[in-house]
Structures are given as structure tokens and as C-alpha cells.
Amino acid sequence: MSIKENYKAIQDQLTSGAQLVAVSKTHPVSAIQEVYDLGQRVFGENKVQELMEKAPLLPQDIQWHLIGHLQTNKVKYIAPFIDTIQSVDSEKLLAEINKEAGKNNRSIKVLLQVKIAAEESKFGLEISEAKAIFKQYIDGNFPHIEITGLMGMATFTDNEPQIRKEFLTLKMLFDELNQLKSLKTLSMGMSDDFPVAIECGANSVRVGSAIFGRRDYFQ
Ligand SMILES: *Cc1c(COP(=O)(O)O)cnc(C)c1O
Numbered sequence: 001m002s003i004k005e006n007y008k009a010i011q012d013q014l015t016s017g018a019q020l021v022a023v024s025k026t027h028p029v030s031a032i033q034e035v036y037d038l039g040q041r042v043f044g045e046n047k048v049q050e051l052m053e054k055a056p057l058l059p060q061d062i063q064w065h066l067i068g069h070l071q072t073n074k075v076k077y078i079a080p081f082i083d084t085i086q087s088v089d090s091e092k093l094l095a096e097i098n099k100e101a102g103k104n105n106r107s108i109k110v111l112l113q114v115k116i117a118a119e120e121s122k123f124g125l126e127i128s129e130a131k132a133i134f135k136q137y138i139d140g141n142f143p144h145i146e147i148t149g150l151m152g153m154a155t156f157t158d159n160e161p162q163i164r165k166e167f168l169t170l171k172m173l174f175d176e177l178n179q180l181k182s183l184k185t186l187s188m189g190m191s192d193d194f195p196v197a198i199e200c201g202a203n204s205v206r207v208g209s210a211i212f213g214r215r216d217y218f219q
Helices: 003-013 029-037 048-057 072-078 091-103 127-138 160-180 194-199
Strands: 019-023 042-045 063-066 084-088 108-113 145-152 185-188 204-207
Touching: 003 019, 003 029, 029 042, 029 048, 042 048, 048 063, 048 072, 072 091, 084 091, 084 145, 091 108, 091 127, 091 145, 108 127, 127 145, 127 160, 145 160, 160 185, 160 194, 194 204
Parallel strands: 019 042, 019 204, 042 063, 063 084, 084 108, 108 145, 145 185, 185 204
Antiparallel strands: none
16 A cells, blocks of 8 residues: 555544554655645654654654654754654653753653553653652643653554553553643554554554555664
């Protein structure tokens, strides 16, 4: 299928009105432009350098989301323009984003990335850490950021009950924090599992290969 057909097919499946973040990592600006021309405005990249190379070549009204692990020393490069950083996995990183957002006289939206997968390798906060950071945020410790929600990745497996259980764990935390201060975004689900994620309460999904085709390498 073409990118256009893929894109339409995904949109048809987002019946709940969930936000689509088109994950364009490893794909060329020409492919991103093609999806932009179909009306998509929110794109996700997972590497700062790749994002910095592509963003200037594309329309300025794209809302870029960073979805990959971010080193504190790279925050300054994206702070002037990034819309949302979905992959906040430490308090140190949050403090750095707050600092750089302040320098740029702007507020940066972030999601706390919570570890819900069984796999060892996935980045993310423990649930207890996410709660502690959110408390500090409510106390006013990070005035230049807005925590708009949570992000999580399920285990890479065919075991749907397990995936569902992991997504529901994040949904429970979302509901709990949402009582303390209102949250907008629950980002869960990728090409292979976004319909399950939506059933479990996701209102934002990050879809790459189901739009752009397979990547040459997994990252
Ligand atoms: C690559 C990536 C995605 C998209 O993965 P697909 O399987 O291609 O849809 C979503 N979220 C994160 C954090 C990613 O790194």
C-alpha cells in the first residue's frame, strides 16, 4: 500500500478521535511532506540529531514530538521549537527542560514516560517515581513546563492479554494523577498495538511503520 492508503487506513481506525502522532524516524523529508500534504501536522522523531536535520526542511507549523530517550545535554537544541517531549524519564531531565524552556521564554509540554513493559531495556519512570515528580510539579517546582500526560510502551509480544494489562496499568495511573491536576494526553500504542491501546483508554497513539512502511533497521 502507498503512504496515502496507509494513512487513510489508520485514520479510519481512529474512530474514537484519538490523536495521531506520525512517527517519521528513519524516513526522508519527502515522505513526511507527503503525509503533511494529507493534513497531518503532528510528527514524532526519536533522535535529536535527526530531528534537527529534518525540521528546517519542512513546514514550520509541524508540531514536533520527541519520543525517544533524551540526554540532558541535548535539550538546549530542541527547546526553541519542540512542541512536546513525550519521553521524560528522570527528574534531572525534567529540570533541564524547565531551565531551557525558561531561557527560551516558552512553556514546553511534556509527558512522563512510565515503564510498564516487562522488558528490561525500556526507558521510563517507575510508577512511584512518576507520582513523586508529579507532586513536585503540582507544588510549582517546574514553572516553564506543562505536564500534559503520560506515555508508555507495552512489551514487544504477541501476548495480547499482557499488552492489555500493561496499558491498563498506565490508564490507572493516569486516572489517579488526573484527580490531582487535570491531564490531557495518554500516549500509548504503536503500529502493532494501537487498537488495543485505544480500547484501554489511550487518546494519543504513535504510529510509524503502519504509515511510512517498514524501517530498514529497528530502533
Ligand atoms: C518507533 C517508535 C514508535 C512507532 O513504532 P511503529 O511500530 O513503527 O509504529 C512509537 N513510539 C516510540 C517510542 C518509538 O520509538
